Amino acid sequence: MVGEELLEADLHFVAAIKWRHSRINVDCGGEFIRTFPGRAAPDEHWTPHADLGDAASATTEDDQVDEVEPNLAFTWEAIERRVMTPPEISYLRGPQRATRPRRRLARQAPHPERLAAVNELALEFYQDRYRGSWAQPYLAGRFGADITDDPDIRPGYAPAGWTSLVAHLHRHGVNNDELLASGLAVTASTGRLIDRFRDRAVFPIVHDQQVLGFVGRRHPDATDLDHAGPKYLNTAETLLFHKRAQLFVAGARRLDAGGIPVVVEGPTDAIAVTRASQGRYVGVAPLGTNLTSEQATQLRRYGADLIIATDADVAGQVAAHRDYWILTPQLLQPRYAALPDGSDPAELLATGSAPQLVDALDQARPLADVLMDERLTNLPPVEAALAAAPVIAAQPVDTWEPSVLAVADRIGLDPDIIRSSVTSFIRAWNNDPARVANLQLDLASQVRDRLTAVANTRRWELLANEIDPRLVADPDWPQLAAAFQDADPRWLRVTETIAVALEEGPLSPDLPAADLASRLKWLSHPEPFSDPVAPMALAAPDGPQIPERQYLDRGPMSP
Structure with missing residues (x-):
């Protein structure tokens, strides 16, 4: 009897799944679903802008709204997601580029274990030359302490001589083929071998306790004009x-002991994270590239609990957004540490703000929330809902419904409308996560443009508050901030230019931002042969008209 009841319950459960799946097919359009399993991302066979736009004005009684019980939402998609495994590396963007050269190297190079041994000899040489070099006090200043004997870092110094390392390794039985194959030497125009790293602080790149190569930091006083090479140079x-x-x-053994990986932008930032947290967090950094899918597979071995702590500027924020789409196909769910504006981990450590850095890491929040906040803040409601949908789709099952409700509450749309949009992206993600992620990576320039606009607006808020506290609160403040930004590259002293604009009299009491923006526009782009006597008016819908001042010709602006 009990067995029959269980069987009946199972049949009801299967029937519920079939019912939900049939409703999903109707909701999202037959053509898109009929392409399963070769389903494409929603943008090819689906018009979400139209769906969301119509739904935004619909009522709950309209047939357009598919009302479902929240506890049945995403049932079939959740079952698919829970059994998913990370995609093969070949699915992901970029890694194939190195395959052919590496096969050629494998045919020509000495045995890998021999190359690792040569790299270890080179590291011992660099470490021996570190004491007394400029690198020792320089790095001590950057990290707030002497790191000479730090076993997690093992810093070294490559002397300035042309053949210091080559000669040393020759004496230890390393031949020219091994020097070239290890990337420690290059062939000069004269045909002889010279050191690749010269006059640089060097750090070993270690994996599974083997030294695979090095990254070298040039002298801090050297510039590109000195022909000293790039700021950071990697092994070839x-x-x-x-x-x-x-x-x-910066401390592989600490990762193996349970340290939380923190992805940063460069080696010095990585070292700063490890040292500031005493190994509780371990800095990891890509080497001269954006984070790649190959590197993401390495991070996967340390679990899903990792943090992104890129620099607190627009470039760092865009890098964090990009990292989300590199890591989530690997079933990783990164968090984001918000550093103080304009800072980076190495700077915080160097300026005695290590507790502030660790506090930011302790308070890291889901990176998905950061991405959704950006879209919901900087896009119109319907566009924001569509842009947030793939972010939600890339998250774990348990976050789907709470995220849908949060977005619906934020922008004032019916949750079922958001749920329908999210469902389509979930299906596409379940079928081919890397393809959906790559489509989102292609939108990185749009994210950068939005973040740049926000940063420019914040940049001018302080100045605007000094001029007139009403400006920032004015609905036309973004346009005025854009006018400030437009003036910035044209004039060296923007504040003086604003002072000239204010000589025309008090700003409009009703539309001060639009008034000042019009004055700056005229100063920046005066119309030739304009009649100073005939006033013009700025159109202000449903509001007062702002007469344009009768500007006088003051002659050319001095910088």
């Missing part, structure tokens, strides 16, 4: 080292 492509596949890890 070798059988052991491929920069798109390797990460700089």
